[in-house]
Structures are given as C-alpha cells and as structure tokens.
Amino acid sequence: MTPDHARQIQTFLQANAAETDAARNTQLAYARDLTDFAGWVETRGREMMQAERADIEDYLVACDAQGLSRATRARRLSAIRQLYRFAFEENWRADNPALQIKGPGKDKRLPKTLTIAEVDRLIEAAQRPGRDQIRDTCLMQLLYATGMRVSELVGLPVSAARGDPRMLLVRGKGGKERMVPLSPPARSALADWLTRRDAMVQAQNQKTGAPPSWFLFPSHSREGHLTRHRFYAMIKTLAVAGGIDPGRVTPHTLRHAFATHLLAGGADLRAIQTMLGHADISTTEIYTHVLEDRLRDLVLDHHPLARRRGTA
Template sequence: MAHWIQAFLEAQAAELDAATNTQLAYARDLHDFSGWLDDRAQHFETATRDHVESYLIDCEAEGLAKSTRARRLSAIKQLYRFAFEEGWRDDNPAIQIKGPGRAKRLPKTLDIAEVDRLLEAARNSPKEKLRNTCLMELLYATGMRVTELVSLPVSAARGDPRMLLVRGKGGKERLVPLSPPARVALAAYLSARDEAEEAARKDGKPASPFLFPSRGKSGHLTRHRFFGLIKEFAVAGGVSPAKVTPHTLRHAFATHLLAGGADLRSIQTMLGHADVATTEIYTHVLDERLKDLVLEHHPLAKAAKA
C-alpha cells in the first residue's frame, strides 16, 4: 500500500504540480486509511465500497470534523481514480460514495480599524521595520496567500510595479494590483534590502532570489515565522491575537473590497480562486455584518432591547 501512495503522490506532483502542503495532506489521509485496512487484513487492491463507508463511519465515531472526513474521502477517491488509470484496479469503489459535506462556516475577518492598528504596529516594529511594513502592506493590498507572499521573487518587485505577478496554487499565475501605500512600502524596503544584499555580496555571500530572504533552508521568510510576526503585531496593536492570522488579512482584503463596490469576478481573479462559488462566501460575510449593524444601531432594534 505504501507503493500505491508513493506512486500516487509522485503523479500528483508531476502532472498537477500539487503544492507540498496538499501532498502532505493526501499522504496523511491515505496512510490512515491504509492502516485501517491493514488492521482488517485488507489492501487497497481488495477494498470494497463497504470498506470505504465503514472507514468513514469510524472516522465520524472518532469525532473528526466534517471537513476532515470530506478531505479523506476525496483523497481515497483520487487514489482509486489513479489506480484505475494505471490498471491496478478495474473499478473505483469510492466513486459513488457521497461525502459528509462541509460545515458552513463564515471566514473570520477584521474590520478596517483593526487592520489599521495592525499596519501601524508593523510600522513601529522595534526591528525590521521596513520589511514588516512591506509584508503587511502587500498582504492587505493584494490578498495573497501567505506562501505566495513570503516566496515572492525579488524580480517581481523591480521597477516600481503597479501590479505584481503572483504564482499561486498549481503553478497558476495571476496579476494583483498594488495600492499606493503598498508601493511606497515596497520601494522603501527594497532600497534597504538591496543595500544589505550588496554588503553581503562583498563578504562573499550569494545574492538571494527572494524579496524576503532568510538564512533558513527555504531561503526565504517562512510561513511559520510570518504567522508569529502577525501575532506580535496584533498584541502591539491591541487586536485580539485569536482573531489574527495571515489568512484573516486575506479575508479582510476580499470583504473590504466587496463592501467598497468591487464585483465578485474581479475579487475572484485577485484571490486566485478557481471557482467564483468560493469567492461568494464573502457576500455572506458582508450580509452578516450588515445584519449586525442594523441590529446594533437601528432605533427599532434598540427599542426592542429596552
């Protein structure tokens, strides 16, 4: 079964350019299923629809979330589709199984005042002030995923760009516009970065291809380090750290654009969503906010509370 999983993951990486995190998730899910089958003296080759359904029932009994069970079923279906194409099986035992669906949860976001406090905290960082300001301005101005942000090539930032070319999931590229504050922050940081790179080059160190270089293995600032940074900005800015992650800034970008009158298709393009249905969740976020606004400020609502 390990051979099946390895071959499947290699095909995903080669044919679909699947992201590392996606491959790791597939590997975890399929190893869990293979362990379950092994305990019952079964194999991917012999498993039936009943086995797959029984496995999902056990996952539910363990208290796994709907989203986790849906993801595991998706991984199993894709493995068997691959096995069918390779001729390892002449059927897909999971193809007709319906998933548990996903719980409808609205994404957490931030209001404009909270974002302003985060940006101000970055501007007043005790260390790496220009870099931190640039990171936060770019994130809020573009709605990039954190991996896209920290791995940006420095070549994308040259020439005072009005737009950035971003390489997203599956290797797909898209253009995202930069706001004036983001361009100012980028220019200031780039100047300081280039000076530091020139000094390092004189010491015999190679130049970094990344906009946000690091001495770590990846060569650029890591997702985990940026996650820690944004929590520090939350504390410094008086915003609840529990509300703040790089992804909530992405949600804030989309929600604030929508509230300002941007159309869904444009937001879909800037976020890099394959399906506009994914982007439509922000209309529900806006609806909830408007409802809360009415309930809090409408005179009839206040009279009802009294």
C-alpha cells in the same frame, strides 16, 4: 504506518498550522484522521501518494460502515482533501484525487476576518521603530493590498517587485499565475523595503561571497526566504502590539479581510475571485455574507416604497 507516510503527514500538518492557525485539537484530530487513512491505504498495498479517487471513496464508505458520525466523516474527508491539495502544491503528485468527492456535508462557517480599523492597527504596529520595521510594513501592506496566500507572499521573487510596479505577478496553486494590483501605500512600502533589502543583500554578499538572493524577502532558512512559520509569529506579535486578540489574527485572516472589505466596498465578485486565485467562483461566494447589510441599506435608501413609509 510507514516512515514515508508519517513524514508526509507531519510535513502537511506543520504547513497547515502555519497557514490556517487551526486549533491544536483540530491539528490532533487531523493527525489521527490521516494516520487512520494511511493505515487503511496500506492494507490495500498502496502508497498514499498513489491513492486514487476510488480508494478515498471506499475509505469513506468503510468509515460509514463503522458507524462514524456525519461530522467525523466530514472532518476526515476535509483532512484528506487538504493533504492532497498540499501534495499537489508541493509537486508530490500531479493531481488531487479528492477534489471532486462529495462528502456527507456540514454547515458552512463564515471565515474569520478583521475590521478595517483592526487592519489599520496591525499596519501601524508594523510601522513602529524597530529592526524589521521596513520589512514588516512591506509584508503587511502587500498582504492586505493583494490578498495573497502567505506562501505566495514570502516566496515572491525580487524581480517581480522591480521598476515600481502597479501590478504584481503572483504564482499561485498549481503554478498558475495571476496579476494583482498594488495600492499606493503598498507601492511606497515596497520601494522602501527594496532599498533596504538591496543594501542588506549587497553587504552580506561582500562578507560571504555568496550569490545574490533572488527572493524579495531573503533569509537564512532552508528555503532561502522568510518562512511561513516566521511570518506567522511576526503577525501574532503585531496583533499584541496593536491591542488585538492574537487568537483572531492569522495570515489567512488578512486574506479574508482583503476579500470582505473589497466586496463590502462594491467590488465585483468575479474580480475578487481572480485576485484571490480561486479556481471556482463558489469558493469566493462565501464572502457574499458582507453584502446583506449593504443591500438592505440600498433598499431602504432608494426604493420608493421604503421612502414613502419613512415619510408617512
């Protein structure tokens, strides 16, 4: 495998681990799958970032010819899809060649989520006195109030938060922008953090003479803002402090909780799609599992035959 391919795969795996909290075995499987795919592409004299849809389809045919199981082929396509989605987001290439490829299929698993009480405990843990209390409270309130992806949250420009906004402008995948509403607790936490942040940035600038950071959550990282890895570690610490199994809590879990709790409360699926930044409504429809209990209760409470049966 070429050094460029190795670097691209490693960069993707690190970002994927921070955002999705995939199990170590899954990460290792993705590494093996993508290494195999990269080697196959190289036999065609191509670079991974130059591969087209036909190349990926031919690779899947070759996997089938090798006798690989349906589950293995589905996992390999999943890894390839995620790699090219990441490549598109990072501007490594201008499209995602795997986007429209249909795989062998596998059962859909419901996303991991948290109860409202568990989210409350995470936020309460962030509010406990400490050096980063104001920042962590703001991060948690914003994440749960908006359902942002962690990369969108940590990369927010400070300009988006000025003026006590009721809505935040978020730049999502592919540079697409969307507006997300802020809850009163999120607005309050944001105002507190802005005051604290501006004082810290001003003191740092006076000390070093560096220009002011334009990020809402500045740091000394290479990116200039709080990293996804640092946020991942923070949320695990809050889970422990809140008495929740840290294995169940990731930044993406809070995004799932946002969507699940909104839908359970009666929100429109299309509105949730817009707030999550999903390009396709089918991606959002996985959350409809939460409607089952609510719809059953509606029938039992309001259908005339159900009422008659209950009073018979």
